[in-house]
Amino acid sequence: SRVISLAVIPGDGIGPEVVTEGLKVLDAVTDGGDVAFEKTSFSLGAARYLETGDTLTDDDLAAISSHDAILLGAVGGTPGDPRLAGANIERGLLLKLRFSLDHYVNLRPSVLHPGVSSPLADPGPIDFVVVREGTEGPYVGNGGSIRQGTVHEVANEVSVNTAYGVERVVRHAFGVASARPRKHLTLVHKTNVLVFAGGIWKRVVDEVAAEFPDVTVDYLHVDAATIFLVTNPARFDVIVTDNLFGDILTDLAAAISGGIGLAASGNINPDGRFPSMFEPVHGSAPDIAGKGIADPTAAILSVALLLDHLGLRDAAARVQAAVAADIAERGEASRSTSEIGTAISDRIRAH
Amino acid sequence: SRVISLAVIPGDGIGPEVVTEGLKVLDAVTDGGDVAFEKTSFSLGAARYLETGDTLTDDDLAAISSHDAILLGAVGGTPGDPRLAGANIERGLLLKLRFSLDHYVNLRPSVLHPGVSSPLADPGPIDFVVVREGTEGPYVGNGGSIRQGTVHEVANEVSVNTAYGVERVVRHAFGVASARPRKHLTLVHKTNVLVFAGGIWKRVVDEVAAEFPDVTVDYLHVDAATIFLVTNPARFDVIVTDNLFGDILTDLAAAISGGIGLAASGNINPDGRFPSMFEPVHGSAPDIAGKGIADPTAAILSVALLLDHLGLRDAAARVQAAVAADIAERGEASRSTSEIGTAISDRIRAH
Ligand SMILES: CC(C)[C@H](C(=O)O)[C@@H](O)C(=O)O
Numbered sequence: 016s017r018v019i020s021l022a023v024i025p026g027d028g029i030g031p032e033v034v035t036e037g038l039k040v041l042d043a044v045t046d047g048g049d050v051a052f053e054k055t056s057f058s059l060g061a062a063r064y065l066e067t068g069d070t071l072t073d074d075d076l077a078a079i080s081s082h083d084a085i086l087l088g089a090v091g092g093t094p095g096d097p098r099l100a101g102a103n104i105e106r107g108l109l110l111k112l113r114f115s116l117d118h119y120v121n122l123r124p125s126v127l128h129p130g131v132s133s134p135l136a137d138p139g140p141i142d143f144v145v146v147r148e149g150t151e152g153p154y155v156g157n158g159g160s161i162r163q164g165t166v167h168e169v170a171n172e173v174s175v176n177t178a179y180g181v182e183r184v185v186r187h188a189f190g191v192a193s194a195r196p197r198k199h200l201t202l203v204h205k206t207n208v209l210v211f212a213g214g215i216w217k218r219v220v221d222e223v224a225a226e227f228p229d230v231t232v233d234y235l236h237v238d239a240a241t242i243f244l245v246t247n248p249a250r251f252d253v254i255v256t257d258n259l260f261g262d263i264l265t266d267l268a269a270a271i272s273g274g275i276g277l278a279a280s281g282n283i284n285p286d287g288r289f290p291s292m293f294e295p296v297h298g299s300a301p302d303i304a305g306k307g308i309a310d311p312t313a314a315i316l317s318v319a320l321l322l323d324h325l326g327l328r329d330a331a332a333r334v335q336a337a338v339a340a341d342i343a344e345r346g347e348a349s350r351s352t353s354e355i356g357t358a359i360s361d362r363i364r365a366h
Numbered sequence: 367s368r369v370i371s372l373a374v375i376p377g378d379g380i381g382p383e384v385v386t387e388g389l390k391v392l393d394a395v396t397d398g399g400d401v402a403f404e405k406t407s408f409s410l411g412a413a414r415y416l417e418t419g420d421t422l423t424d425d426d427l428a429a430i431s432s433h434d435a436i437l438l439g440a441v442g443g444t445p446g447d448p449r450l451a452g453a454n455i456e457r458g459l460l461l462k463l464r465f466s467l468d469h470y471v472n473l474r475p476s477v478l479h480p481g482v483s484s485p486l487a488d489p490g491p492i493d494f495v496v497v498r499e500g501t502e503g504p505y506v507g508n509g510g511s512i513r514q515g516t517v518h519e520v521a522n523e524v525s526v527n528t529a530y531g532v533e534r535v536v537r538h539a540f541g542v543a544s545a546r547p548r549k550h551l552t553l554v555h556k557t558n559v560l561v562f563a564g565g566i567w568k569r570v571v572d573e574v575a576a577e578f579p580d581v582t583v584d585y586l587h588v589d590a591a592t593i594f595l596v597t598n599p600a601r602f603d604v605i606v607t608d609n610l611f612g613d614i615l616t617d618l619a620a621a622i623s624g625g626i627g628l629a630a631s632g633n634i635n636p637d638g639r640f641p642s643m644f645e646p647v648h649g650s651a652p653d654i655a656g657k658g659i660a661d662p663t664a665a666i667l668s669v670a671l672l673l674d675h676l677g678l679r680d681a682a683a684r685v686q687a688a689v690a691a692d693i694a695e696r697g698e699a700s701r702s703t704s705e706i707g708t709a710i711s712d713r714i715r716a717h
């Protein structure tokens with residue numbers, strides 16, 4: 016029997032609440048099987064920072080790295096909390112994990128499940144995945160400012176794009192596209208304005224395309240892509256894009272396909288040198304934390320992505336099917352966080 | 367009687383078609399009044415580049431600069447045209463005009479007119495304006511690459527933000543907000559990741575807010591802003607944001623309020639040192655050029671913005687009212703570009 020070590024980072028706000036349900040479902044789907052998850056919980060996030068002043072120590076990072084995979088709830092304190100003014104939990108923890116663990120593929124599927132209402136009047140079928148680059152672009156933290164706080168301040172931020180970094184994520188995206196029925200890849204960037212950053216993305220996509228003759232390719236400027244996401248999302252199959260454009264497009268993609276309460280993501284290191292990390296796209300939502308009303312579906316679907324990544328295809332499919340069935344029968348009745356997790360677990364155990 | 371010199375840049379694709387209708391409406395609304403527009407047409411764009419190899423010469427720029435205002439249709443050739451591979455009409459012409467003429471306010475109103483269908487199921491009232499910075503940010507063209515075309519390429523792109531540049535547009539945005547009934551301003555950025563660029567925007571907004579105690583202010587990350595644009599656009603009154611985020615948000619804003627066929631914009635130099643430039647948000651749309659089917663409404667609404675900017679408030683209001691009435695009665699019947707322009711002109715003359 017296979018033992019998989021899982022680092023669990025419940026985090027802040029609703030993070031712990033939704034992670035509890037994710038683990039409930041993980042237990043249900045592995046119960047009685049020959050794969051066991053050995054979980055270690057890491058107390059990280061705004062709460063930990065307020066207690067100890069640490070965001071992510073080298074020891075934390077080393078300990079987390081030694082696991083096979085990571086499940087993360089959400090991190091981040093209440094916006095505007097003065098005690099957090101000196102901290103940047105996002106950069107110091109979430110992005111530090113993504114960068115240190117070389118999560119160069121940020122995988123974000125968008126599916127409009129039957130029974131889910133979209134803010135779009137006529138959404139049509141929505142079933143695409145965004146392959147967002149995770150270790151480069153405007154997210155590198157290569158910025159600075161001079162004369163800070165004065166009328167002469169200049170603040171710069173550098174987007175760094177390397178052939179190495181772009182090529183590996185683009186090749187991965189072609190692989191994803193090639194394995195899907197429609198086999199279509201859309202590069203999104205802003206090549207007409209960001210001529211250098213856009214130029215390398217365009218060139219690499221053109222080059223890698225030659226290795227995937229079965230995949231059709233097109234290009235959209237990021238501004239035009241947002242239009243199509245609300246007027247014709249069915250046109251998308253796989254989108255590949257940089258870190259910042261991917262951030263923007265995936266929130267919009269989540270919104271049109273039922274909200275961030277349903278949006279799962281995987282921060283993946285396809286090489287397997289580092290553990291991959293799975294997390295709902297939503298944040299810590301301090302405003303609704305502790306009330307037991309957060310929707311744990313995104314966390315549960317992130318568990319499905321985690322299982323799939325670990326090669327446990329059957330278990331992943333069972334979780335996905337149970338979620339789809341649960342969503343289809345949801346109706347308007349409001350259930351608590353744990354009621355949803357239990358309902359999905361029960362479905363899995365019943366099959 | 368006042369004579370206003372207007373530089374007209376019809377441009378490429380549908381540009382000339384929609385500009386013709388914009389000018390038709392301008393003639394209708396000024397006819398018999400005491401303001402006369404003296405128009406000079408400038409042949410610029412992909413067509414001019416293919417003929418002469420010029421994008422925008424110093425002489426062109428000087429000649430255009432000497433006018434009181436500019437009306438632009440759209441510029442840009444057919445994507446992928448190999449003869450344009452060496453040119454960048456967007457950077458070399460459109461952005462060069464915006465930067466050279468110090469158009470630091472890019473004003474983009476979004477209104478869902480009665481009778482217009484939105485892709486949103488339940489759009490609610492949409493009436494907001496995006497004040498997009500026009501001369502800084504990731505648009506400055508401060509990028510470069512080394513080892514271009516090799517596996518060792520590194521391509522950078524620098525977002526440059528100055529206190530001078532941010533403050534003037536932020537102050538303008540507060541002025542816009544203060545003059546509107548709801549008096550609400552939303553800063554959109556990505557302060558948690560782009561800490562330097564985001565930091566200066568946040569600081570300046572906080573500082574200028576003290577001068578406008580009547581304006582309420584909030585902040586959204588750009589990814590969250592896209593969610594609200596499709597789930598609750600009524601929450602927005604005035605958005606202030608940088609050049610790139612503004613580009614993205616205004617296409618999405620146009621999409622939810624009836625499409626880019628209706629979206630007008632002004633590239634404004636509030637100091638009056640340089641002529642301001644008014645243009646529809648849509649591009650040259652080579653695919654439908656020459657067919658007489660482009661919707662000239664965005665160009666006509668850009669004429670309204672132009673009139674307003676020139677202090678001709680009454681004429682601006684008449685154009686806006688005629689457009690609103692035309693839109694309200696449009697129905698499904700498809701009219702040609704010139705039929706729409708004529709219908710709106712006729713309405714103006716009849717009142
Ligand atoms: C919290 C933030 C740093 C993060 C990002 O920008 O990547 C989030 O928005 C996301 O999309 O996962």
Ligand SMILES: CC(C)[C@H](C(=O)O)[C@@H](O)C(=O)O
Pocket residue numbers: 207208238456457460461613647
């Ligand atoms: C054509 C392009 C350079 C331009 C921009 O990015 O500003 C356009 O998208 C716009 O929004 O006016």
